[in-house]
Amino acid sequence: MKTPYxxxxxxxxxxxxxxxxxxISRYFLLVGATTVPGILVDMGNYPAAVxxxxxxxxxxxxxxxxxxxxxxxxAIGQLDDYEGAVPEVGETPLYRRDTVPVTVNNETVAASIYxxxxxxxxxxxxxxxxxxxxxxxxxx
Numbered sequence: 221m222k223t224p225y226x227x228x229x230x231x232x233x234x235x236x237x238x239x240x241x242x243x244i245s246r247y248f249l250l251v252g253a254t255t256v257p258g259i260l261v262d263m264g265n266y267p268a269a270v271x272x273x274x275x276x277x278x279x280x281x282x283x284x285x286x287x288x289x290x291x292x293x294x295a296i297g298q299l300d301d302y303e304g305a306v307p308e309v310g311e312t313p314l315y316r317r318d319t320v321p322v323t324v325n326n327e328t329v330a331a332s333i334y335x336x337x338x339x340x341x342x343x344x345x346x347x348x349x350x351x352x353x354x355x356x357x358x359x360x
Contacts, residue, residue, distance in 0.1 A: 222296055224289055225331035227256055227322050229281035230267040232299075235352045240302060247295040248284035254324040255280050256333065260346040262358075267351045268336030268343070271318075280350040283324045283331060296332065303334045313337050 226248060231240045234250060255278040258269045269279050286292045296317075300306045304314030315334040322331040346354045 222292055223319055223330045223332055224286040224292055225251070225322065225329045226284045226286075226296075226299070227254070227281050227320065227331040227333045228284065229256075229260065229269055229279050229333075230351055233282055233352060243298070243302075244284060247287060247291060249287050251283040251285050252324040253280070254283050254322055255349065256320050256322055258335075258349075259340070260349050260351060260354075261336075261340045261343040262346055262354070263336075263340075263343055267346065267354075268315075268338070268340060269333070270336050270340060271320075278349045280348070283322050283329075299334075305334065 226244075228244065230236075231238050232244050234241060234245070257272045257277065258279040259272050259277050260267055260269050260279045286295060297306075300317060303317070305317050307313045314337060316337045317332050318335055319330045320333050321328050348354060
């Protein structure tokens, strides 16, 4: 069974106010800000996250929970499509959905996350783990 929780760190963050966030807010309720172990990189047009072997590098993001559990499969299917996790025949998925433990408000839950499924060699690392702060600094 899929987890009703979703961890986001890029264009799905509330701070982006993008059309993708509008979708998230329609089907998911913000639980709170949190972090997960991982490495965040700048791919140019979007951020990408990969798991870290240890917890010394954290990705800042937000935890969401599905509003209507009956809509979970459909909502996650739409996100899989948005994230390129279900490619056309013969293509490699851009991201892969996985499950990670996330702690927020003194509770740990299993949450879906979209990890980048490609090569991050020679891409700038976002050392703060915070994509919004990084983009604000980069664009000033």
